[in-house]
Amino acid sequence: MERLVDMQFTETVLKEILKRFKLTPDYQKLGDFENYVFEVYDQNHAPKILRVTHHSHRSKEELESELDWIQYLCNCGIKIPNVITSPVGNTVEAFEGNQSYFFASLFEKALGQPVKVDGPSFNEKLFYKWGKTIGRIHKYTKDYVRTPGIVQRAQWDENDLLDLDKYYTGEDALLLGKVNKVIENIKELPKERNSFGLIHTDIHHGNFFYDGEMIQVFDFDDASYQYFVSDIAIPLYYATNSKHFYGTREERNQFAKKFLHAFLDGYDEENHLTREWLTNLPLFLKLRDIDLYAVFNKKVVPEDRNERVLHWLKEIRERIENEVAIVDVSFT
Incomplete structure (x- = not known):
């Protein structure tokens, strides 16, 4: 992630995102290359995936179009993690940072395990x-x-x-x-x-x-x-x-x-x-x-x-x- 964006994505912003999606305060950071990605937990402690995107990377409309296609593929029976809408029914929620905006979306956690190229399943x-x-x-x-x-x-x-x-x-x-x-x-x-x-x-x-x-x-x-x-x-x-x-x-x-x-x-x-x-x-x-x-x-x-x-x-x-x-x- 670019350093300027990293400075704008504060703990306060993340806490507000977790609160709006009615998630617990616990989280694990999984990645931060183009988006911030976290494993988070609902009120039943079930793991979900939270993605946070800076406005310089994608607009809200671009994100909504991606998620619309994901929902379509899921409805076709393709086994991919579906989108979980926010408590007010949105696929994307906007949050104000330090002179910038972040957009958050929540997903099901994929089943299975990561694949390693030196592992026995890479065949x-x-x-x-x-x-x-x-x-x-x-x-x-x-x-x-x-x-x-x-x-x-x-x-x-x-x-x-x-x-x-x-x-x-x-x-x-x-x-x-x-x-x-x-x-x-x-x-x-x-x-x-x-x-x-x-x-x-x-x-x-x-x-x-x-x-x-x-x-x-x-x-x-x-x-x-x-x-x-x-x-x-x-x-x-x-x-x-x-x-x-x-x-x-x-x-x-x-x-x-x-x-x-x-x-x-x-x-x-x-x-x-x-x-x-x-x-x-x-x-x-x-x-x-x-x-x-x-x-x-x-x-x-x-x-x-x-x-x-x-x-x-x-x-x-x-x-x-x-x-x-x-x-x-x-x-x-």
């Missing part, structure tokens, strides 16, 4: 379930219609991170020609019902819990209108990068082949993307590099970058310069 069975879950979301999102009064979520290219002149500065500005080439190539792709719609956009293994049989996806904060193939590229990118963070390209390619085989078996059971669309995977792997490079420049000041972040940034920069994706993908 083909999980990859298959992962793909099946995303395919099911894509199948139902084709018929999503916003509730009256709900604004439309942003298009993928309206992402703040693609305000490239802001995040690619100094020596990084030399990358802009190659970065813009990737973005323009994606913009040229056709937007069709069976390949483009409202998607999660960030279903890596840190954004779901798994009980050995079922995946429950959460953190829909980055949901936008994007190509379905992006929701395949993101799991592939993060699974490969996490499993072989310091690995060779050959190690990554071998893992990617195994991952995609199982993942697409699951995906195809719920939704079908043509081979033509799947051949666009490298474009979206490159887009994730572009986005992440901007994220690090936005969120992590140079003096706070540890060895892992520096290694990641170095690899991303080299890939952008060489115009290659994190892995080689072939469907021939």
Whole structure:
């Protein structure tokens, strides 16, 4: 979280949020990268998830549109943590901080446990379930219609991170020609019902819990209108990068082949993307590099970058310069 926002999010604001949602004073902080996330407890001591968002990150209308889609997916029978409305029936409540505003929403807690890339469950069975879950979301999102009064979520290219002149500065500005080439190539792709719609956009293994049989996806904060193939590229990118963070390209390619085989078996059971669309995977792997490079420049000041972040940034920069994706993908 940016330091200025951190200074504005006081204990007084958090206490007021807990009080308005009729939660106990107890909480556990789970994260604070783009949103503040807490495990909190209702009056029966049942755990819930509280998310607090600064107004500089999302507007109230943007948050309400995300939560409208979550409620739709739950009504379709997709097993994801649903939204819990406030005592007065709102999905989003506003709170005034020190010269700024915060928005709070409450969710069910996902069932299952976090997945570890070095754990026994990080295998083909999980990859298959992962793909099946995303395919099911894509199948139902084709018929999503916003509730009256709900604004439309942003298009993928309206992402703040693609305000490239802001995040690619100094020596990084030399990358802009190659970065813009990737973005323009994606913009040229056709937007069709069976390949483009409202998607999660960030279903890596840190954004779901798994009980050995079922995946429950959460953190829909980055949901936008994007190509379905992006929701395949993101799991592939993060699974490969996490499993072989310091690995060779050959190690990554071998893992990617195994991952995609199982993942697409699951995906195809719920939704079908043509081979033509799947051949666009490298474009979206490159887009994730572009986005992440901007994220690090936005969120992590140079003096706070540890060895892992520096290694990641170095690899991303080299890939952008060489115009290659994190892995080689072939469907021939």
